[in-house]
Amino acid sequence: MGRPADRLKEKISVLGAQTPSAPAPAEPSGRGPGRVEWIALGLTLLWLAMVAGFWFFAPGVASTASLFNTVSLLVGMALPIAMIWIAAVTARASREMRAEAAALKQSVEAMRMAWLNQQALRSDQNVEKKLEEIAAVTRQAETTIATFASRRDAQASQPSADRKAALVAPPPARSDDSEPMLALGTPAEELRSPISVADFVRALNFPDSPDDADGFRALRRALEDRATAKLLRSAQDVLNLLAQDGIYMDDLKPDRARPELWRRFAQGERGREIASLGGIRDRSSLALTAGRMRGDTIFRDAAHHFLRQFDRTFAEFEKNASDQEIAEMAETRTARAFMLLGRVTGSFD
Structure with a gap:
């Protein structure tokens, strides 16, 4: 079983693949030796060279070496190397975690944008549907009024x-072309x-x-x-x-x-x-x-x-x-x- 971050990334990648508008997340970098590993290797070689120089050129060290001193020397030689590589491995793990976090963030952002696009599309469809319903009701009302008027x-x-009149009597008849006139000059509306x-x-x-x-x-x-x-x-x-x-x-x-x-x-x-x-x-x-x-x-x-x-x-x-x-x-x-x-x-x- 992989790490939780890998499993979460796989789930988000699957969901992102199912969403047309979600871009694929970038693969985290850090495959192969990097700058940290090369620096650790260089420090290791430098330390070994210093130890070899001290061993061979320091006077009286080789002649006075006993079993206890030899073990101490070997521990003293290996301990810095171990510390160097522990720091290198830690730096490499930190770099991989940062890359995975960036990839996960990109995947989540892609999913969020896809969700927002879907919600906006649904909202537009609902608004268009309501406008069509309003237009249909308006057309029906206008048709009904036109039917009543005709x-x-x-x-x-x-x-x-x-029966009591609601409005006062209209002014005297006007002689113009806008009103149909009867034989005596009275508009039909006056009757x-x-x-x-x-x-x-x-x-x-x-x-x-x-x-x-x-x-x-x-x-x-x-x-x-x-x-x-x-x-x-x-x-x-x-x-x-x-x-x-x-x-x-x-x-x-x-x-x-x-x-x-x-x-x-x-x-x-x-x-x-x-x-x-x-x-x-x-x-x-x-x-x-x-x-x-x-x-x-x-x-x-x-x-x-x-x-x-x-x-x-x-x-x-x-x-x-x-x-x-x-x-x-x-x-x-x-x-x-x-x-x-x-x-x-x-x-x-």
């Missing part, structure tokens, strides 16, 4: 006369009944599930209104981008603000008291959103566009809504996204 519910398009408060609030929350018929109906009604459609599309873009970072509005539990603060905000007031509208306290969501605002130009542009659309639409909604209706609007997913982005961008200050 379908027309004839029964839902005829609200009752006593549509305004969206009700209930449908407006329900649309801002988006459908809860594929079976949410009321949510889909309200969403189709809202998309028929130009101002509301702009807000909903900008909100959809922002919600999809936030979902890429794992931020979902259903997970946020904002602090409720009084309806009078929302009214003061709609009328243009800003400041410390109005800042309580940004009731999102989730630190991770705030940090992720702030980092995305700094580093992602597309997200920053989409967020600012959404904030402008919400500010403009809410200013019109506040004129017709009661305090209870404003409170219900503040609980929607669109309003939570506005609170989150408004606090990150400082829109309430």
